[in-house]
Amino acid sequence: MAAAAAVSSSFFTCRFNALSVLLVVLGFVTILHFNKCEAQLSPTFYDSTCPNVSAIVREQLVLAQSSDPRIFASLIRLFFHDCFTDGCEASLLLDNTTEIKSEKFARPNNNSARGFEVIDAVKTAVESSCPGVVSCADILAIAAEASVYLSEGPSWTVLLGRKDGRTTNFTAANNLPSPFDNVTVLRQKFTDVGLNDTDLVALSGAHTFGRAQCFTFIRRLYNFSDGNPDPSLNTTYLAELQQRCPQGGNGSVLNNLDLDTPDVFDNKYYTNLQNLNGLLTTDQDLLSAADTNASTAPDVNRFAADQNVFFESFIQGMIKMGNIAVLTGSNGEVRGNCRVVNGASGSQLAIQLRNSEASSAEEI
Numbered sequence: 570m571a572a573a574a575a576v577s578s579s580f581f582t583c584r585f586n587a588l589s590v591l592l593v594v595l596g597f598v599t600i601l602h603f604n605k606c607e608a609q610l611s612p613t614f615y616d617s618t619c620p621n622v623s624a625i626v627r628e629q630l631v632l633a634q635s636s637d638p639r640i641f642a643s644l645i646r647l648f649f650h651d652c653f654t655d656g657c658e659a660s661l662l663l664d665n666t667t668e669i670k671s672e673k674f675a676r677p678n679n680n681s682a683r684g685f686e687v688i689d690a691v692k693t694a695v696e697s698s699c700p701g702v703v704s705c706a707d708i709l710a711i712a713a714e715a716s717v718y719l720s721e722g723p724s725w726t727v728l729l730g731r732k733d734g735r736t737t738n739f740t741a742a743n744n745l746p747s748p749f750d751n752v753t754v755l756r757q758k759f760t761d762v763g764l765n766d767t768d769l770v771a772l773s774g775a776h777t778f779g780r781a782q783c784f785t786f787i788r789r790l791y792n793f794s795d796g797n798p799d800p801s802l803n804t805t806y807l808a809e810l811q812q813r814c815p816q817g818g819n820g821s822v823l824n825n826l827d828l829d830t831p832d833v834f835d836n837k838y839y840t841n842l843q844n845l846n847g848l849l850t851t852d853q854d855l856l857s858a859a860d861t862n863a864s865t866a867p868d869v870n871r872f873a874a875d876q877n878v879f880f881e882s883f884i885q886g887m888i889k890m891g892n893i894a895v896l897t898g899s900n901g902e903v904r905g906n907c908r909v910v911n912g913a914s915g916s917q918l919a920i921q922l923r924n925s926e927a928s929s930a931e932e933i
């Protein structure tokens with residue numbers, strides 16, 4: 570009897586434990602599911618709180634482009650560098666403080682990433698219509714799409730609802746894809762953030778506009794292998810680039826990434842590669858690196874053959890990239906000033922300064 574009671578009590582305990590475990594697991598699954606739902610971005614996120622946000626961003630971008638023809642390219646690059654560094658949470662926009670080590674000074678960004686003032690202007694315009702609602706991370710996403718569209722590229726529905734982070738990751742920023750990486754490393758860096766080979770080739774197509782400094786490709790021009798220039802560089806293009814980037818010259822001189830249509834978002838980047846007219850080693854390697862191009866060359870040729878196929882893959886890649894490690898719901902915040910986390914002493918000062926600028930502008 571005692572044994573039976575012990576058995577039944579242990580059975581009960583066991584059943585109770587099993588039940589608890591089941592409940593805990595169910596609860597966990599529910600939480601996970603809830604988080605998953607919460608983590609989803611939405612095209613209608615600002616429909617009731619800031620319905621004109623996309624129009625406001627576009628208006629500011631058009632204004633900026635009138636004095637800076639390169640700005641669209643620079644802005645999409647900001648989105649790429651932000652998303653690849655701990656996710657699309659606007660960490661790249663944060664300035665140095667005692668607590669924050671700004672990613673702006675990491676190797677790939679320093680004296681290279683640009684457009685921060687334009688993002689400030691967009692944020693100010695958005696804040697004046699919808700105060701405290703739209704995150705800097707979403708502004709980067711909307712600006713990236715608008716930049717492509719305003720450069721004659723495709724338009725797409727941007728998923729929204731990202732929150733801004735409160736931290737930076739200088740080490741990760743230093744490890745962004747580099748023009749000195751080989752295809753194997755590039756593929757790995759894309760895989761690490763959930764992007765595949767087609768995404769790598771399609772997103773590299775953003776080099777259909779914008780500029781690159783001589784130092785990022787000069788090795789190809791003089792001493793690539795055995796003291797010779799890169800054999801996968803068209804000789805006419807080589808001569809032109811040697812003129813623009815002489816040995817021992819100024820490494821920061823700018824060059825069009827797309828020699829054919831430098832400010833238009835089209836598929837000429839890929840036809841350039843077919844003609845050995847890619848600017849960076851990492852561009853040309855997608856087609857020409859004989860030992861490693863098997864996973865990338867077919868997509869280069871597909872995109873060169875049909876611009877619509879490129880646009881479709883590019884949009885898919887941008888949406889995937891825009892989903893990398895996003896903060897949503899109660900995670901993160903909507904910064905008042907894209908350069909500082911909320912509550913930092915600088916954020917208040919910046920908001921006050923902006924407000925006083927706005928009121929003096931109104932007075933004028």
Ligand code: HEM
Pocket residue numbers: 639641642643644645646649680681682683746747748749755769772773775776778779780781782783785826849851
């Ligand atoms: C695949 C790996 C990539 C590498 C190694 C790479 C590297 C570079 C380099 C070295 C520059 C020139 C920077 C300078 O000279 O200051 C540049 C510019 C640029 N990159 Fe990339 N990039 C990559 C992928 C991407 C992606 C995925 C995008 C966007 C989706 C992008 C968009 C741009 C744009 C638009 C510019 C011109 C920016 C301007 O004119 O301000 N790149 N990239």
